[in-house]
Amino acid sequence: xxxxxxxxxxxxxxxxxxxxxxxxxxxxxxxxxxxxxxxxxxxxxxxxxxxxxxxxxxxxxxxxxxxxxxxxxxxxxxxxxxxxxxxxxxxxxxxxxxxxxxxxxxxxxxxxxxxxxxxxxxxxxxxxxxxxxxxxxxxxxxxxxxxxxxxxxxxxxxxxxxxxxxxxxxxxxxxxxxxxxxxxxxxxxxxxxxxxxxxxxxxxxxxxxxxxxxxxxxxxxxxxxxxxxxxxxxxxxxxxxxxxxxxxxxxxxxxxxxxxxxxxxxxxxxxxxxxxxxxxxxxxxxxxxxxxxxxxxxxxxxxxxxxxxxxxxxxxxxxxxxxxxxxxxxxxxxxxxxxxxxxxxxxxxxxxxxxxx
Numbered sequence: 001x002x003x004x005x006x007x008x009x010x011x012x013x014x015x016x017x018x019x020x021x022x023x024x025x026x027x028x029x030x031x032x033x034x035x036x037x038x039x040x041x042x043x044x045x046x047x048x049x050x051x052x053x054x055x056x057x058x059x060x061x062x063x064x065x066x067x068x069x070x071x072x073x074x075x076x077x078x079x080x081x082x083x084x085x086x087x088x089x090x091x092x093x094x095x096x097x098x099x100x101x102x103x104x105x106x107x108x109x110x111x112x113x114x115x116x117x118x119x120x121x122x123x124x125x126x127x128x129x130x131x132x133x134x135x136x137x138x139x140x141x142x143x144x145x146x147x148x149x150x151x152x153x154x155x156x157x158x159x160x161x162x163x164x165x166x167x168x169x170x171x172x173x174x175x176x177x178x179x180x181x182x183x184x185x186x187x188x189x190x191x192x193x194x195x196x197x198x199x200x201x202x203x204x205x206x207x208x209x210x211x212x213x214x215x216x217x218x219x220x221x222x223x224x225x226x227x228x229x230x231x232x233x234x235x236x237x238x239x240x241x242x243x244x245x246x247x248x249x250x251x252x253x254x255x256x257x258x259x260x261x262x263x264x265x266x267x268x269x270x271x272x273x274x275x276x277x278x279x280x281x282x283x284x285x286x287x288x289x290x291x292x293x294x295x296x297x298x299x300x301x302x303x304x305x306x307x308x309x310x311x312x313x314x315x316x317x318x319x320x321x322x323x324x325x326x327x328x329x330x331x332x333x334x335x336x337x338x339x340x341x342x343x344x345x346x347x348x349x350x351x352x353x354x355x356x357x
Contacts, residue, residue, distance in 0.1 A: 034106045034124060034156055038066030038083040045069050045078035046344035050090050052328045056097025059338065060116040061328065061345055062089035068102065070116040075338050075347040082118045083110065091162045092116075101187065103160035103173050111187055122187045125156025128179060135192035144195035147202050151177065164210045172231065174205040174217060182231065198225055198236040204244075211250035214271075218245035218258045226256070226272050237272045247291040251299050257311070259288035259301055265316060280309065282318045290340075294331035302326035308337060308350070319350045 041047060049063035059071045060081075066089060068081040083089075087105040094100030094116070102110040107125025112118060129151035136144035151158060158176045165171035169186045178199045181190040197217075199205070205219040215227040215234070222242035225234045239245075245260035256272055259265035263285040265278040286305035293299050299311040300319075308320030308329070320337065328340030335350045 033066075033086040034108070035084075036086045038068070038080075038086050040080055041067065043344075044080035045071075048327075048342040049340040049345055050088070050327045051092045051102075052330045052338060052340055052345075053092050053094055053100070054330070055094035055100055055115045058097065058115050059330070060092055060094065060100065061340060062092045062102045062104070063340070064088045066104075068092070068116060068119065069345070071345075074332055074336070075345060078345065079117075081112070081116050084119065084121055085110070088159070090159060093163055093165055095165050095168050099168050101163055101165060101171065101173075103163045103175070105159040106156045107158055107160060107175070107179070109160065109163075109173055109187060123173075123181075123190060125158055128160075128181060128190070128192075129154070129156070129158070131181060131190055132179060132192040132194050136195050139195045141195055143200065147177070148192075148194070151179070161204070161206045162208050164208050164215075166210055172208050172210070172215070174208045174219075176204045178202040178205060180205060180217075193231070197234050199223060206244070206246050207248045209248055209250050211253075214250055216248050216250055216256055216258075218248040218260070220244040224248075224258055224272075228271070239266055239275055240277065241266070246287065246289050247301070249291050249293050249299055251293045251297060251311075257291070257299060259291060261287045263288065263303065265301065267311075267314065276314055278311070278314055278316050280316045282321075290326050290329040292329045292331055298331070300329060300331055300337070302329045302339060308339065310350075320348060323348075 047063050047067040049061045052061040062068050066083045066086040068083050069078040071078045087108050089102050089104035092102040098115050100112050107128040109123035110119040111122045133148035133152050136148035160173045160175035163173045171183050174180045178194045180193045183190050203220045203223045205217050207218045209216050213230045215231045217225045224237040226237050227234045241264045243261035245258045249257045254271045256268045263280050266275045268275045286303040288301050288303045290302045301309045304325040306323035309316035310319050324341035326339050330338045339346050
């Protein structure tokens with residue numbers, strides 16, 4: 001190569017083009033994001049972040065390109081964890097101060113046993129698709145088999161959007177094209193529930209929440225599914241709006257909240273039998289992307305217009321505005337909220353718009 005370089009300098013500028021091409025052609029191939037460790041960045045808390053949770057007294061947030069950050073001082077300072085993948089991560093949950101899971105693109109499920117400092121891959125999209133196919137074949141349902149075969153053929157390109165672990169052993173992960181898996185042994189093995197769900201069009205499932213024996217899932221094109229027997233069976237729930245729902249909560253016994261596109265938000269106080277639209281006060285008709293039920297049982301929602309709202313009866317009252325489009329939300333102690341966006345994590349007081357928390 002040194003000889004070629006000397007010839008380039010001596011003879012022809014076109015040889016420089018040839019040299020450049022040869023250097024690219026002989027460069028090491030790009031490692032797929034699924035198996036490429038996340039790049040350590042200088043200010044990780046300013047990365048595009050999508051989901052946040054508590055791990056004991058620690059805060060842990062996940063985001064694009066495999067970035068996971070944690071804070072031990074309520075969001076003042078952040079440290080980046082070591083992650084073995086660079087795929088975008090969408091949600092995270094810890095069941096105690098040490099043990100937690102994160103999910104994301106490529107059918108990725110990650111496990112941490114040290115409070116989010118280090119992570120290991122527990123499941124990827126190739127295995128997830130194969131599990132869905134095995135379950136569909138066992139069911140004998142032709143439509144389920146055909147859909148699962150497409151998942152396998154497509155490879156590891158389907159994201160998980162959300163997760164919920166009831167304890168260190170029992171958990172659910174949900175994602176695109178009705179990809180829903182359950183574990184009863186802390187993620188060592190997984191079982192597909194896709195063929196059991198009332199989702200014949202294989203719509204995306206964006207959100208899962210659990211309260212006791214109740215399981216609520218919400219997704220695209222009006223998809224809402226509910227179980228009252230810890231996920232053993234599910235029923236389809238009809239709502240007044242057929243647009244997509246990006247978030248949901250189970251704030252109290254018999255209570256369900258779903259919210260999504262164009263500022264549509266609904267509440268049921270009779271386990272989904274009847275629904276009432278929530279009035280959004282002082283807010284644009286912007287899609288709700290994030291929600292949170294705090295330790296006092298209060299429900300909060302945030303939207304793409306940078307608005308933060310608190311549920312009060314059948315109204316959503318503004319308590320924050322002029323934020324970047326919110327992707328993740330967690331209410332902290334001392335009436336502070338941690339909001340996530342494509343520009344990172346931000347802690348703000350809940351009365352910034354003059355509302356009373």
